[in-house]
Amino acid sequence: MSTTTQDSVRREAPRARETASEPGRDTFRIGRWAISIGLIVYGIFLIFPFYWTINTSLKPSPEALAQPPTLVPNDFTTSSYSWLTSTTPSSALIDSLVVTLGSTALAVLFGAMAGYAFSRWPKPTGGEEMAFFLLSTRIFPPVAVALPIYFAFDRFRLLDTYTGMILLYLSFGIPLATWLMRSFFDELPRSYEEAAYLDGYGRIETFFKVTLPLVAPGIVATAILTALFSWNEFLFALIIGGDHVKTYPAIIPTLATGFQVDWSHITALSVAAMVPPVLVVIFLRKHLVRGMSLGAVK
Amino acid sequence: MSTVEPTLKRPVASRVLSGQTLVPRLLVLPAVLIVALTTLYPAVWSLWISLHSWFPSQGTGRIWVGLENYKDVLGSDRFWHAMKNLAYFVVVGVGVQMVLGIALALALYEFVKKAWLRVVLLTVFLMPMMLSPAVVGDIWRFIYQRAGVLNYFFEQLGLPQQDWTGAKLGIWAVILSDIWQWTALPMLVVFAGRAAIPDSLFEAARLDGASWWYRTTRITLPLLRDLIIIALLLRMMDSYKIIDSVFVITNRGGPGTSNELPGLMAYTTAFVDFDIGKAATITWLLGTIALVFMRLFWIAFRRRA
Numbered sequence: 001m002s003t004t005t006q007d008s009v010r011r012e013a014p015r016a017r018e019t020a021s022e023p024g025r026d027t028f029r030i031g032r033w034a035i036s037i038g039l040i041v042y043g044i045f046l047i048f049p050f051y052w053t054i055n056t057s058l059k060p061s062p063e064a065l066a067q068p069p070t071l072v073p074n075d076f077t078t079s080s081y082s083w084l085t086s087t088t089p090s091s092a093l094i095d096s097l098v099v100t101l102g103s104t105a106l107a108v109l110f111g112a113m114a115g116y117a118f119s120r121w122p123k124p125t126g127g128e129e130m131a132f133f134l135l136s137t138r139i140f141p142p143v144a145v146a147l148p149i150y151f152a153f154d155r156f157r158l159l160d161t162y163t164g165m166i167l168l169y170l171s172f173g174i175p176l177a178t179w180l181m182r183s184f185f186d187e188l189p190r191s192y193e194e195a196a197y198l199d200g201y202g203r204i205e206t207f208f209k210v211t212l213p214l215v216a217p218g219i220v221a222t223a224i225l226t227a228l229f230s231w232n233e234f235l236f237a238l239i240i241g242g243d244h245v246k247t248y249p250a251i252i253p254t255l256a257t258g259f260q261v262d263w264s265h266i267t268a269l270s271v272a273a274m275v276p277p278v279l280v281v282i283f284l285r286k287h288l289v290r291g292m293s294l295g296a297v298k
Numbered sequence: 299m300s301t302v303e304p305t306l307k308r309p310v311a312s313r314v315l316s317g318q319t320l321v322p323r324l325l326v327l328p329a330v331l332i333v334a335l336t337t338l339y340p341a342v343w344s345l346w347i348s349l350h351s352w353f354p355s356q357g358t359g360r361i362w363v364g365l366e367n368y369k370d371v372l373g374s375d376r377f378w379h380a381m382k383n384l385a386y387f388v389v390v391g392v393g394v395q396m397v398l399g400i401a402l403a404l405a406l407y408e409f410v411k412k413a414w415l416r417v418v419l420l421t422v423f424l425m426p427m428m429l430s431p432a433v434v435g436d437i438w439r440f441i442y443q444r445a446g447v448l449n450y451f452f453e454q455l456g457l458p459q460q461d462w463t464g465a466k467l468g469i470w471a472v473i474l475s476d477i478w479q480w481t482a483l484p485m486l487v488v489f490a491g492r493a494a495i496p497d498s499l500f501e502a503a504r505l506d507g508a509s510w511w512y513r514t515t516r517i518t519l520p521l522l523r524d525l526i527i528i529a530l531l532l533r534m535m536d537s538y539k540i541i542d543s544v545f546v547i548t549n550r551g552g553p554g555t556s557n558e559l560p561g562l563m564a565y566t567t568a569f570v571d572f573d574i575g576k577a578a579t580i581t582w583l584l585g586t587i588a589l590v591f592m593r594l595f596w597i598a599f600r601r602r603a
Binding site for chain 1: 318319321322323325326328329330332333335336337339340341343344347398401402405406409410417419420421422423424425426427428429430431432433436437438440441445446447450478483486487490491510524525528529532535538539541542545546560561564565568569574577578580581582584585588589591592596
């Protein structure tokens with residue numbers, strides 16, 4: 001900046017060469033190596049637990065605890081995966097599915113309704129303040145909610161029922177869905193709706209035929225995130241669930257207590273439980289990032 | 299047409315959109331109702347119960363004890379030990395996730411130019427975030443156990459074996475698993491933000507011969523400040539309320555209460571000791587801290603916006 005004209009002229013020539021062959025070549029190359037190594041080390045750290053889980057799930061139970069551990073199954077078997085079709089794990093996975101689908105559908109519906117209202121009529125709904133109040137429930141430690149809910153559900157016979165679980169997951173899904181949907185509706189120019197009104201569409205018709213299709217990507221992002229929450233939730237599943245409704249995270253501790261821990265079964269269940277979320281990552285990554293940052297990333 | 303339409307459009311739109319109060323309120327009703335029922339009701343209930351001594355499993359009724367529970371909890375080493383663990387968790391755990399996440403995002407954006415490789419790496423980095431904390435906890439518990447694979451590697455390298463989930467290392471073991479699971483969040487947010495910065499902003503700096511470090515600290519990071527703050531807050535909020543992975547990895551905060559976090563302490567107090575009054579006290583303390591924190595964040599957020 002403070003260089004004289006002469007200086008900058010003198011520097012002009014080497015710079016031209018530098019851009020032809022990358023700038024600061026040696027440092028660049030060293031930096032490149034360091035970064036590649038860093039990425040590889042982090043990659044190993046990241047992948048190892050996955051590899052170890054899959055590896056263990058393909059061993060017979062005694063081999064899972066063998067010393068020294070076997071890096072590939074000596075005695076390859078898929079018996080743990082056959083075990084998944086037995087009553088306990090299969091009904092747990094089905095319960096998880098029911099609770100996830102139920103709570104996601106309702107959370108997206110109520111969240112879209114509320115998000116639309118917060119976005120289009122900020123005044124009568126309390127707008128941003130109210131939406132923020134909903135969001136702030138996200139920071140509440142789940143135990144703070146779980147304890148009173150446990151006693152209330154006990155009284156209303158909602159413990160160990162689908163209704164109870166779905167209702168409870170809604171209390172976490174709705175704030176998230178409302179906040180996200182509001183940000184998606186906010187981005188949608190009102191002129192589209194105004195044009196529809198001009199064409200003689202009614203309010204409800206406009207909402208379903210114009211607004212809703214336009215925020216479809218937002219709905220996908222919202223649904224993914226609420227579904228992930230419900231699918232993975234652990235603490236409430238443990239407290240509210242029982243003999244009738246027990247989602248898969250809640251049965252994991254029952255497999256792992258005592259002295260006989262069947263790691264082959266636990267890891268097989270873990271692998272099965274990973275499948276839906278991993279498919280989401282692979283096919284819907286963009287939507288996911290949007291939701292995960294609460295709409296901060298466009 | 300262009301002269302007529304605006305005058306026509308406005309009354310129609312405002313007739314339909316504004317001046318309405320019933321419809322919007324009906325639209326938010328289910329959401330507000332469910333959330334109020336599941337947050338306001340528990341808040342009031344907990345406050346009331348926290349002023350009582352209540353052991354339902356012993357069949358005794360509620361006994362009014364005033365602020366006794368608060369004195370007990372705030373005066374107990376157990377609570378402050380749990381708070382200390384939480385501080386490690388939020389400061390060290392989230393700190394590492396942020397630094398590592400930002401570094402990875404920039405490395406990925408600026409040094410990995412092949413599109414397919416980027417997608418593969420992003421997908422792999424994202425995967426742990428999709429898992430249930432119960433599953434993550436189990437995977438790591440298996441790796442950490444006495445005769446587990448981590449100690450096996452240590453043995454091979456000639457290093458002393460460790461009690462990874464013991465009183466000394468337990469909380470750090472959980473923090474490592476949390477780093478494994480959540481570093482991708484700041485990474486993704488920063489990556490997306492970096493990708494949105496137009497290259498032209500870097501042209502001038504590059505022509506001036508500014509180093510990569512200079513460009514990063516003076517241009518990239520300041521531009522990404524808001525996104526970084528959002529990622530930081532999201533991670534802090536989630537860490538604040540974490541229970542699951544500690545529950546699984548250290549078998550409910552053990553040995554003893556050495557690896558406990560406040561939320562877990564509330565859980566154990568309620569569902570193992572059945573000391574409901576004291577559990578309500580802990581949750582109320584945690585809830586209040588959370589609310590104050592959120593309020594402060596909101597004020598800061600509004601001021602900037």
